[in-house]
Amino acid sequence: MNLMFVMFCAVVGSLIRNLTDARETISNQFVQLNGSHEELRRAHEQLSEYSKQVENLTVIQERNRIAREIHDTVGHNMTALLVQIQLAKELLKLDVEKGEEVLTICEKLTRNSLEEIRLSVRTLRDDEGMQLAFIPSLREMLSDFSAMSNMETSLHIVGDPAMITPSVQPTIKRVIQESLTNAKRHGMATFYKSTITILKEKISVEIFDNGQGVNSVVPGFGLLNMKERIQEHGGEVFFESIEGKGFFITFYIPLNNLMWSSAEVTG
Template sequence: MRTHSADFSIYERTLYYLRLGFILTICLIYFFYFVHRWDHWTIIFVASTMILFTINHFLYMRVASSTMVTLIALLDFAAASSYSFVFIHTNMPSQALIAAVGISMFYKIRSRRAMISFFILLLMYWIIFASFGLYKGVPVYVVDIIIFTVFILYTSIMGALLRHYQQSRNETIRLNEQLLHYSKEIEALATTNERNRIARDIHDNVGHSLTSLLIQLQAARKLREVEPERSDSVLMKCELLARSTLQDLRLSVRAMNDEAWISASMEQNIQAFIQDFSDISGMNIQMKVEGSLDSIQPTIMLACFRIIQEAMTNARKHGHAHRLDLTLCNSDGILRITLRDDGVGTDRVEEGFGLRSMRERVEGQLGSIDITSERGQGFTVAIQIPIAQ
């Protein structure tokens, strides 16, 4: 047997307070309407049941044990059904109290056994009530039994439906929170992987360049006294190698900065990166924008930013390009990015880590990427990413 959680939302509290108000209203009607007709014991009975209903109301909201909830429901049922026998000579609808017990019981407890037990109790109630009515000479009509039974079943089913709705709502909230947590974990993992990749690139490229620089400097030192002219040539190579290494290091450090793009628009971020990249690499980069980029989601914007970074880095490092044309077009719910460079190109495009990383980023946004190249004609990268309007 499973019970509903003891942690009540404002909607559940409102439902239970409305239930309590309904029960106490009926009890007060009995109290004030018949107070001048009955003895003190009857008045004490009504007051006692009102106290019992109130205590059970708060117990319902605090108890999570299925056994305790069942016991509370049985006490409520006994108190509610007793009104039919104490006030047998009246025409008051005491069965409405039983209906209120049913809605709270079916809302709180999810168990076939509990439901069957409730229906058996209800059947026993009607049998005892009809027998007691015959004994007291009070007519009991089958139509009344049918009407009130349908009413009680209706309210009980409403309680079960409300419980199902509330559980579905709580489950949806839990799944949304879990999804948000997983999303943050994935984002953090992706950032860590990106930083590790960049750190690895720095280690490999800069380490290789510094090793070459050290060898060249050792050679220049040995040649300085023997062949000064050749020594100057080696030192010139060392200077160029040091500049190239410094450029690679600056670009890698800039690529690790995620915070810079958050405060500005996508177009401003890309323009700033192009300016820095051109200053460091000496490449001539031209950008053309068609349509507005303001409606693009931050996740798509960051992915596109990283793709453009990777494409420009590949064009400079592997394609030895001097010029690159970048076009961004937002139309018909699709962001189209095209990059063309004048690098050395190749007849056979082989995807290394950089191109694979670009493809994974594009496919992660449900987009497509097409990479083409010809020897001596540079590379062309065409990307299409659907965006939410």
């Protein structure tokens, strides 16, 4: 009887020790889990802060680029305008007809410069404070350009615009802006169509204008600038044209490079 009692006590004692050990193990694991949760929370905060810094840096870089474009493009036009005005002054003394031709060139340079300034100022204004939602801002830009240039424009959206993150929105907008300017200035286009398609893995943009076109596309500053912008996001761009049949631009930007900042998406 005593032996049975001793064995019973031994078993109970063993169970109690095992239970105590198990509770201690669970307690330790709970402490570790809390520690891991806290580390994860801090890591998430750091990632969010990093995301904000990247977005702010993108905005700063974009504004600096616009300032350079204003300086380069408008500065070039103003220099050319000054030369043409000086030439016109001399020609008007000798040949009124030729002088008037030069003044017509001056007028064109002035209009182009004003157009560049208006578009750049609108771009800067849209980036500040409570800016328009991305797609409406594109539609407004196209509408304004159409009113200024008498070129018919259209924008089609396929998919969910909310998937277009803020970090890539300026690139899409500037490429469309540059393509508008090229279509009118170089191609003398009367019709412009753009389509933005948002897929799971990428954003695809197709642009067409019915301008003069060329048989061989030699990228100038504008097209090279487009390419550089798109490649910064891991994307690709393709230029196609046939003389007399307009100009095509197709580019895509992979979404897998952008989804980390999806929490900051604005439609």
